[in-house]
Amino acid sequence: MSPVSGLPPAPAPAPPQLPQRSGGQRRWTVQLAAAVLAAQAVFFAGVLVWSFFDGHWLTDLELELLNFRLTIAALSAAHYVVIFGPLALLSLAGALLVLLRPRPGWVFAMAVQCVVLFLGLEIYFIERGDDIVELPILYLMMLGSILIVIFLNSPEGRLLLVRAAPPRDSHDRRLA
Amino acid sequence: MSDPTSEFIFSASETHAPPGPGVHTHLDARLESQAGRLALLRRYEPIMKFTRGEQFFPMDAETYIRCCSLWIKRPKEEPRQLIPAGQLTPDLLAELYQDEFGTVRYLQFTEPLKATEMAAMALRRTQARRKGDAKAGEDHVAAGGKGFDAGVFNAGTGRLARVGYTSRIIDALFSVSLLARGRVPGDLATAAAEGYHMLLAADDRHIYHGRVVEEGGWIVLQYWFFYLYNNWRSGFNGANDHEADWEMVCIYLAHDAGGHLQPEWVAFASHDYAGDDLRRRWDDPEIQKVGHHPVIFSGAGSHSSYFSAGEYLTELELKFLAPVSRLVDFVVGRWRAIQGPSDPDELPRPNDQYPASYAAHYGSAPSTPGAQASPALAPDAPAVSGAGSAQDPGFDPSSVLAIPFVDYARGDGFALGPGQVDAWSTPCLIDENTGWVRAYRGLWGLYTQDPFAGEDAPAGPMYNRDGSVRRAWFDPVGWAGLDKVSPRAALPATVEAQKAALRTRQLQLRDEVQEQQSFLRGLDVQAAAMRNQPHLQRSYLGTMARIEAVSRAVAQRQDEIAANDALLESLDRYAANIAGGLLGDPRAHIRRAHTPAARSDLPAGRVAELWAAISVTVLLVAFIVLFLVKPGVLPFWMATIVALFAFVEAGLRGTFTRVVGSFAVGLGVIAGLVLVYEFFWWVIGAIVLALALYILYDNLRELTRRSGTSGGSSTPPSASA
Numbered sequence: 001m002s003p004v005s006g007l008p009p010a011p012a013p014a015p016p017q018l019p020q021r022s023g024g025q026r027r028w029t030v031q032l033a034a035a036v037l038a039a040q041a042v043f044f045a046g047v048l049v050w051s052f053f054d055g056h057w058l059t060d061l062e063l064e065l066l067n068f069r070l071t072i073a074a075l076s077a078a079h080y081v082v083i084f085g086p087l088a089l090l091s092l093a094g095a096l097l098v099l100l101r102p103r104p105g106w107v108f109a110m111a112v113q114c115v116v117l118f119l120g121l122e123i124y125f126i127e128r129g130d131d132i133v134e135l136p137i138l139y140l141m142m143l144g145s146i147l148i149v150i151f152l153n154s155p156e157g158r159l160l161l162v163r164a165a166p167p168r169d170s171h172d173r174r175l176a
Numbered sequence: 177m178s179d180p181t182s183e184f185i186f187s188a189s190e191t192h193a194p195p196g197p198g199v200h201t202h203l204d205a206r207l208e209s210q211a212g213r214l215a216l217l218r219r220y221e222p223i224m225k226f227t228r229g230e231q232f233f234p235m236d237a238e239t240y241i242r243c244c245s246l247w248i249k250r251p252k253e254e255p256r257q258l259i260p261a262g263q264l265t266p267d268l269l270a271e272l273y274q275d276e277f278g279t280v281r282y283l284q285f286t287e288p289l290k291a292t293e294m295a296a297m298a299l300r301r302t303q304a305r306r307k308g309d310a311k312a313g314e315d316h317v318a319a320g321g322k323g324f325d326a327g328v329f330n331a332g333t334g335r336l337a338r339v340g341y342t343s344r345i346i347d348a349l350f351s352v353s354l355l356a357r358g359r360v361p362g363d364l365a366t367a368a369a370e371g372y373h374m375l376l377a378a379d380d381r382h383i384y385h386g387r388v389v390e391e392g393g394w395i396v397l398q399y400w401f402f403y404l405y406n407n408w409r410s411g412f413n414g415a416n417d418h419e420a421d422w423e424m425v426c427i428y429l430a431h432d433a434g435g436h437l438q439p440e441w442v443a444f445a446s447h448d449y450a451g452d453d454l455r456r457r458w459d460d461p462e463i464q465k466v467g468h469h470p471v472i473f474s475g476a477g478s479h480s481s482y483f484s485a486g487e488y489l490t491e492l493e494l495k496f497l498a499p500v501s502r503l504v505d506f507v508v509g510r511w512r513a514i515q516g517p518s519d520p521d522e523l524p525r526p527n528d529q530y531p532a533s534y535a536a537h538y539g540s541a542p543s544t545p546g547a548q549a550s551p552a553l554a555p556d557a558p559a560v561s562g563a564g565s566a567q568d569p570g571f572d573p574s575s576v577l578a579i580p581f582v583d584y585a586r587g588d589g590f591a592l593g594p595g596q597v598d599a600w601s602t603p604c605l606i607d608e609n610t611g612w613v614r615a616y617r618g619l620w621g622l623y624t625q626d627p628f629a630g631e632d633a634p635a636g637p638m639y640n641r642d643g644s645v646r647r648a649w650f651d652p653v654g655w656a657g658l659d660k661v662s663p664r665a666a667l668p669a670t671v672e673a674q675k676a677a678l679r680t681r682q683l684q685l686r687d688e689v690q691e692q693q694s695f696l697r698g699l700d701v702q703a704a705a706m707r708n709q710p711h712l713q714r715s716y717l718g719t720m721a722r723i724e725a726v727s728r729a730v731a732q733r734q735d736e737i738a739a740n741d742a743l744l745e746s747l748d749r750y751a752a753n754i755a756g757g758l759l760g761d762p763r764a765h766i767r768r769a770h771t772p773a774a775r776s777d778l779p780a781g782r783v784a785e786l787w788a789a790i791s792v793t794v795l796l797v798a799f800i801v802l803f804l805v806k807p808g809v810l811p812f813w814m815a816t817i818v819a820l821f822a823f824v825e826a827g828l829r830g831t832f833t834r835v836v837g838s839f840a841v842g843l844g845v846i847a848g849l850v851l852v853y854e855f856f857w858w859v860i861g862a863i864v865l866a867l868a869l870y871i872l873y874d875n876l877r878e879l880t881r882r883s884g885t886s887g888g889s890s891t892p893p894s895a896s897a
Contacts, residue, residue, distance in 0.1 A: 117843035
């Protein structure tokens, strides 16, 4: 009995229902990270394809080869083509790894961004005067990588590092 | 069997009442006597456990003095011998002297061996080992033999991997610099070991130098240990070697309620640490004791003292790098704070700083607040700090530019003390009146003129290297941070005194509040009377300003009253706890415990060890190749190579996630600056455009929301919910 009013004590109020943090947020992050890395892979692949079909570099190389001369100039003309192929593969691998194993995927994706940014800065600072510095490709490459680093370092991006809770639905089970 | 020293554990009725806090009393009459002090020292004398392979043990300092020569080094002059070996006596050393500024006096025990002598010595040792002398030595120790430990030190796996590039490079550079000076690593240590073994053959006593002093209600038992040589670097891959080594531990006694002297705290000197982290409460489970005797685990070669057996990561901070180090630490700290923990697995582990035995005794580690305590450093020594687990392991407190070394205090070798392989011989009492302690301010071994001072011998127990008095000598209580701690018996009185002072302050505050409140009311009446009187506007504004100021002062006092009330309540609870015998957490004062590295902390496997062994060479070779092949881009590629090595190291140390995240962000920042530089006006335009679009979006959203709710209920969402 309530000592004041004589009425029976009121039932204790139920604790407020706080929004549950489900695996949905993490799932969204995984998908977004994979999509972004896939887009980066597509970008590199696009540059690669464009390089092949842009006759300038290839012709230079062909000319050198036809003349039985493999000069440094010819190699440097080709090395941009050589760079973007592996980068495309690395980004694609990063996207797949993020989907399959988010935690190592995060680390791998960050390592890929280190490589991309390092190459970008190396070309910018060391290979100044080369054609590519004048192209927007270099800056697009760096900008894309910066945005990915920002995303992966954000609280949402770091959700990839959280070890998955015991799976509750089929999708989570796949992720785990 | 009765304790022969028990007669010296006096009762209050025989002597005097327990001293109050901070009251300076004189030593008990019987402690003034040499026999009384000796008995007290012997009652609590520590047990020392060494690491297998330790070559030097505590010895009589006076024996050492008699074997040394005395030298003087004046500024811009070559060192000159003052007294040759064999003629120096403790009395001669006790003679007072005067020298010009910058003069250094030092003792010298031995000369470094030549390379050929070293080679001959190594050959003799190998032959002896083949003949089984080492085994015989170990059997000798196991059988209770006296003198020395012939066991062989084994660094085990992981040492190189644990210490990182800097100490590997420094170690290599130091060896190279010795060769350049026509010396070989370990030449002096080998000569010293030979000399020490000859001394042992003549006199195998192990003694300590004891001092009993009273300060601030504490009876302090100081045990000073003199070693002939510190061979930490040459024998155990540590930071330095030097002739002579003084180490010390303190046991703090106080009178209990019955007037009996009881041990309450113990502090072990460890490198150049000072402060709270050095001491442990007598009932702390970290202190291992055999009867009344605490156990010291002595660092191999360094002879620093530890409470637990293990391998300690110790950092050497070079003095000339201190400002840079502080700046780098600040930047790194800010960077990590901004970045947060990249890897949730690196989040703080609450029990990190507590020994395993702690949880067994106290359930869980306490949550003590506070920042990292910096070690207070002796003025003339390179700063050496422990890199044990910190309060917040998420932030690594170790200095970025500090050079880490491993201090082995395994306790698996020779043991000295009551009930051990060898017992202490009668100790030598020292105090301010001991001639060589007081008068000789010089170094106790070779003065190498090492710019970092780490290779110079230390001064005596009373002095620092610069001749100033050592804090551990003139203020042993403050040295261990005990000057703020009341002896247990005096604690209730301290609490009561504090409560009385607080109550007095409360009365004073309440009087002041009452006075100011009545003053305020008067002012308020004045203001009310002046309101709406245009000719009194200036006075009115002045009165209002005064009302505001006095109100603020009243509020401050009220705050203080409320805080004091809460404090008084806490003091009541604390007093009740003390009365009930609850003294609280014995480790609450510790901010940064120096704990041995757990086996799980060690970088895994032989790959890490192999990498650590070859990495410095590979790094240097890579620099040379780069310099020869492409010198124009040396800085850029040097940074790249260092980054690559950092990645590999991080992978082996299990910190790859953090390092890769930091590198990516760092490169991103540089690339971002490049983009801003190249497209400054585009960037500004993009920012303005983004701002404009956001404002438009926000306004449109508000507009659509308003039009959507204009026909509905006006009840606020919270009310309708």
